[in-house]
Amino acid sequence: MITFEEALRIVTESSFRTGREVVSLEEACGRVLAVPVRSDMDMPPWNKSAVDGYACRHTDLGHELRVLETIAAGAMPLKEVRQGECSRIMTGAAVPAGADYVFMLEDSEELPGGCVRFTGRPGNDNIAKAGEDIMKEQTVLRSGRYIRPQDIAVLAAVGAMQVTVCCRAHVGVISTGNELVEPDCVPAGAQIRNSNSSQLMAQLARAGAIGKYYGIARDEEESITKLMKMALEENDLLLISGGVSFGDFDLVPRVMRALGLTIHFNQVAMQPGKPLTFCTGEKKAVFGLPGNPVSTFLQFEVMVRAFLDRMAGVTEHAPVLQMPLATDYSRKRAERLSWIPCTITPAGEAMPVEYHGSAHITALTTAWGVITIPRGQSWIQKGEIVSVRQI
Numbered sequence: 268m269i270t271f272e273e274a275l276r277i278v279t280e281s282s283f284r285t286g287r288e289v290v291s292l293e294e295a296c297g298r299v300l301a302v303p304v305r306s307d308m309d310m311p312p313w314n315k316s317a318v319d320g321y322a323c324r325h326t327d328l329g330h331e332l333r334v335l336e337t338i339a340a341g342a343m344p345l346k347e348v349r350q351g352e353c354s355r356i357m358t359g360a361a362v363p364a365g366a367d368y369v370f371m372l373e374d375s376e377e378l379p380g381g382c383v384r385f386t387g388r389p390g391n392d393n394i395a396k397a398g399e400d401i402m403k404e405q406t407v408l409r410s411g412r413y414i415r416p417q418d419i420a421v422l423a424a425v426g427a428m429q430v431t432v433c434c435r436a437h438v439g440v441i442s443t444g445n446e447l448v449e450p451d452c453v454p455a456g457a458q459i460r461n462s463n464s465s466q467l468m469a470q471l472a473r474a475g476a477i478g479k480y481y482g483i484a485r486d487e488e489e490s491i492t493k494l495m496k497m498a499l500e501e502n503d504l505l506l507i508s509g510g511v512s513f514g515d516f517d518l519v520p521r522v523m524r525a526l527g528l529t530i531h532f533n534q535v536a537m538q539p540g541k542p543l544t545f546c547t548g549e550k551k552a553v554f555g556l557p558g559n560p561v562s563t564f565l566q567f568e569v570m571v572r573a574f575l576d577r578m579a580g581v582t583e584h585a586p587v588l589q590m591p592l593a594t595d596y597s598r599k600r601a602e603r604l605s606w607i608p609c610t611i612t613p614a615g616e617a618m619p620v621e622y623h624g625s626a627h628i629t630a631l632t633t634a635w636g637v638i639t640i641p642r643g644q645s646w647i648q649k650g651e652i653v654s655v656r657q658i
């Protein structure tokens with residue numbers, strides 16, 4: 268049995284890169300940027316008014332000012348502002364030459380004869396300077412990160428209609444177990460519904476990978492072999508759930524070996540997920556995930572995601588938060604690293620949710636994240652700082 272850290276190291280080091288492709292701005296969200304993006308222009312392109320008001324000279328504040336013109340957003344100013352003058356200006360419009368201050372409509376008093384006066388107290392000039400947000404040629408998005416909706420805004424602003432991203436990994440999904448029926452069936456006798464496959468497909472979609480489901484293999488070597496062969500041919504990575512423990516019908520590791528794959532580990536000192544099996548072939552990798560749904564879920568989040576992230580060249584990972592534990596915690600045995608589902612209290616503390624073990628899938632629906640309990644630690648006092656990751 269190896270440690271979680273050792274297993275994670277093996278998994279990330281076994282990962283291989285996928286290629287790159289160019290996608291349109293509309294398709295870019297959720298993809299991993301492969302080439303940094305630079306701006307083709309200054310932003311704002313000119314000194315821009317941040318408020319609706321009057322543009323004037325700073326030294327003229329408080330004086331009666333003659334209004335020259337009204338400058339709407341999208342129109343260029345026609346007149347230079349000189350001493351004793353101002354131009355009415357709208358938010359987002361270009362500040363006219365000569366002006367270095369915009370006072371707000373709310374801080375102004377209209378006077379007879381087309382004049383106006385500042386009635387507020389001088390402060391911020393309310394002008395966003397040309398190039399203040401982005402300079403031409405500046406890198407606006409670094410590579411190695413998932414593109415998020417707010418990144419899409421930046422891409423759009425710099426006219427990046429095409430972006431180079433990492434190719435999405437193709438990942439096959441197989442479940443094993445004679446007890447399993449698909450979710451659209453009503454289980455009879457000793458059957459249960461297959462929840463892992465749907466869950467894994469959803470996790471793959473969230474991770475930006477292309478999942479393909481191959482069905483339920485029976486707990487027979489021929490059945491597992493047939494589906495694994497097909498899935499290995501068509502994908503970079505294969506996730507097979509169940510059948511990796513040491514029961515009489517846990518045949519997945521045997522099939523992995525028979526297919527010529529190299530098993531790197533089949534037991535990791537972690538909970539849930541001890542019987543996690545990982546093997547590789549030529550530019551292929553297979554995770555044998557423990558059948559219990561919570562184990563499958565968590566092993567995907569901690570191990571499979573690490574593999575996928577490395578494949579896509581992701582260099583910025585989701586942060587592990589440090590926060591106080593909301594209550595005392597203890598466990599009888601501490602030889603494994605543990606993940607405990609938790610919520611976050613309004614006071615910002617990690618509170619374990621009711622959790623009966625690795626078959627308790629509804630515990631995860633109430634959880635925001637998981638607390639990591641390090642190996643060797645059997646109790647933690649309320650208020651002690653723990654590591655929490657979002658799930």
Ligand code: AMP
Pocket residue numbers: 442443444446447459460461462463464508509510511512514556557558559560
């Ligand atoms: P196994 O790892 O095959 O020994 O399975 C461990 C437990 O997880 C058993 O109780 C199985 O019934 C359950 N299980 C295995 N595969 C699935 C699945 N695809 N969906 C839901 N539960 C499963």
Ligand code: MG
Pocket residue numbers: 443444445509510558
């Ligand atoms: Mg099984």
